[in-house]
Amino acid sequence: MEKISVGILGATGMVGQRLIQLLENHPWFEVKCVAASPRSAGKSFQKAVEGRWAMNSEIPEAVGQLKVLDVEEDMRQIADNISLTFSALNMEKTKIREIENAYADMGVPVVSNNSAHRWTEDVPMIIPEINPHHLDLIPIQQKNRGWNNGFIVVKPNCSIQSYVPIIEALKEFGPDQVIVSTYQAISGAGKTLETCPEIIDNVIPFIKGEEEKSEREPLKIWGKISGGKIENAKDPVISSNCIRIPVSDGHLVAVNIRFKRKPTKNQIIESIRNFKNPIDGLGLPSAPDPFLVYFEENDRPQTRLDRMAGKGMSVSVGRLREDDVLDWKFVALSHNTIRGAAGGAILIAELLKAKGFIE
Ligand SMILES: NC(=O)c1ccc[n+]([C@@H]2O[C@H](COP(=O)([O-])OP(=O)(O)OC[C@H]3O[C@@H](n4cnc5c(N)ncnc54)[C@H](OP(=O)(O)O)[C@@H]3O)[C@@H](O)[C@H]2O)c1
Structure with a gap:
């Protein structure tokens, strides 16, 4: 089976790093884009996290060599190369809402760890074992916003x-x-x-x-x-x-x-x-x-x-x-960064695939 290409916005942070660790050898998903702030953009991922890689395993080789892109400046390039993005950004909430909306508008499903959209009325907040039926909000959200393939789903606080x-x-x-x-x-x-x-x-x-x-x-x-x-x-x-x-x-x-x-x-x-x-x-x-x-x-x-x-x-x-x-x-x-953050977000993405929401 060909793997689904995914991106990580905020890839250099604590949750971003955990996503990279957990997605190594994932049977369905492959990390194709890593993005962060202008401070990290332009460097290889390996270089960008030098001295702050906090996981207890090595940086996966393929990801270490990826060039870190700029979440905002390189948005079009990122959106064109992935079928889903995880968002693990840590910045001002209004800005995060703007960025996540922009990716969804460009046709990218967004699974977010951030609280910015948790209280947006048509955005489902999911723990897959509890409320998978809330994914029924996705078509409503897409209709409200005029989005075709893109949408936003969030996971709750750790x-x-x-x-x-x-x-x-x-x-x-x-x-x-x-x-x-x-x-x-x-x-x-x-x-x-x-x-x-x-x-x-x-x-x-x-x-x-x-x-x-x-x-x-x-x-x-x-x-x-x-x-x-x-x-x-x-x-x-x-x-x-x-x-x-x-x-x-x-x-x-x-x-x-x-x-x-x-x-x-x-x-x-x-x-x-x-x-x-x-x-x-x-x-x-x-x-x-x-x-x-x-x-x-x-x-x-x-x-x-x-x-x-x-x-x-x-x-x-x-x-x-x-x-x-x-x-x-x-x-x-x-575990707060696995079940409570990166792993919980990956489980949502898997549920989205199983339910036919990701192409
Ligand atoms: N840690 C947890 O257990 C946990 C659990 C649940 C939810 N969350 C949520 O997940 C999100 C990420 O948390 P974290 O602990 O991973 O944060 P973090 O370690 O501070 O990482 C933040 C990430 O956001 C990027 N970033 C910051 N400012 C930016 C800007 N202006 N433009 C583009 N990218 C920018 C950083 O890139 P640079 O490296 O380039 O600065 C970095 O990749 C937060 O919303 C947090 O509340 C965290």
């Missing part, structure tokens, strides 16, 4: 991917109140332990904009399509505290949750273990099996031990206990 999948598995019990504390890795800020001295021996109780995202984005994911846009779900109500801790990768969360119909411990475990996954059977190369991993041990999941479950695409959960204030509490974990 912080929510550790707990929203667990709550999804428990939907039949009517979760209506959630309190979540996140313990987030510094790669979520595009940094490594070496480039973030302020986090050593420290905990930083503030991540700009993160609490709003972690409280609101799940409601769009659980929303329904109505009148050509997503109507947000009304519950559960979520209250969050987002905290940066000194780990390289992996967002751990502690969750307290109330239900309309309180389940038993066995019912919770059964629902997690028997999660009905809507993308099962599609043969998506990056889909983990199982999606949700339940731990009996008191001290799991742990960030360093468990973040790579399912090659970084599974969500782990444990420490399930009754809660005297709400009903139940648990701890969950996912």
Whole structure:
């Protein structure tokens, strides 16, 4: 099978690098264009990331030799050579919206890691295992904008991917109140332990904009399509505290949750273990099996031990206990730059291909 040519906007950054690592030897996709700011443009990719390649594997040879293009100046050239682009840009939101719109307008499907379009009414925000049906918004979006082959799909913030999948598995019990504390890795800020001295021996109780995202984005994911846009779900109500801790990768969360119909411990475990996954059977190369991993041990999941479950695409959960204030509490974990960013975006692209949205 001939592979689908893809581009990466923001290829030199933390998420861009992870995309390059995960797409090496991908059975369906091949990286043909890497693009970034004028600071990197014109250099070979290898040269552009000299001293800041943060992955634990070598730069794939073919990508290392690609010339980095300018996301804006070289737009036409990039669009003409790819059938889909991932966007991992980190710049002003209005500018990102403009750039992503321009690529879609030139016929390129865009799968974005950025928050710029998450609240655009006709742009679906997808976790493939939860709301693949929201892709039905794509033809509506194309009609609204007069786009033919191009469109934009976004993935949600990394912080929510550790707990929203667990709550999804428990939907039949009517979760209506959630309190979540996140313990987030510094790669979520595009940094490594070496480039973030302020986090050593420290905990930083503030991540700009993160609490709003972690409280609101799940409601769009659980929303329904109505009148050509997503109507947000009304519950559960979520209250969050987002905290940066000194780990390289992996967002751990502690969750307290109330239900309309309180389940038993066995019912919770059964629902997690028997999660009905809507993308099962599609043969998506990056889909983990199982999606949700339940731990009996008191001290799991742990960030360093468990973040790579399912090659970084599974969500782990444990420490399930009754809660005297709400009903139940648990701890969950996912890899923020794999499941929460690059891997999640690749899984969306695979879903788009399986559903016939990419030519
Ligand atoms: N890190 C995570 O865990 C995570 C998780 C979910 C979502 N996200 C989101 O993903 C996006 C990327 O995050 P990141 O951590 O990878 O950021 P990052 O490491 O700061 O990388 C940013 C990328 O954007 C490019 N860029 C910056 N200014 C530009 C400009 N004026 N024109 C063109 N390109 C420009 C940079 O190119 P140069 O190298 O040339 O400057 C670089 O390739 C962000 O929106 C972030 O919120 C991140």
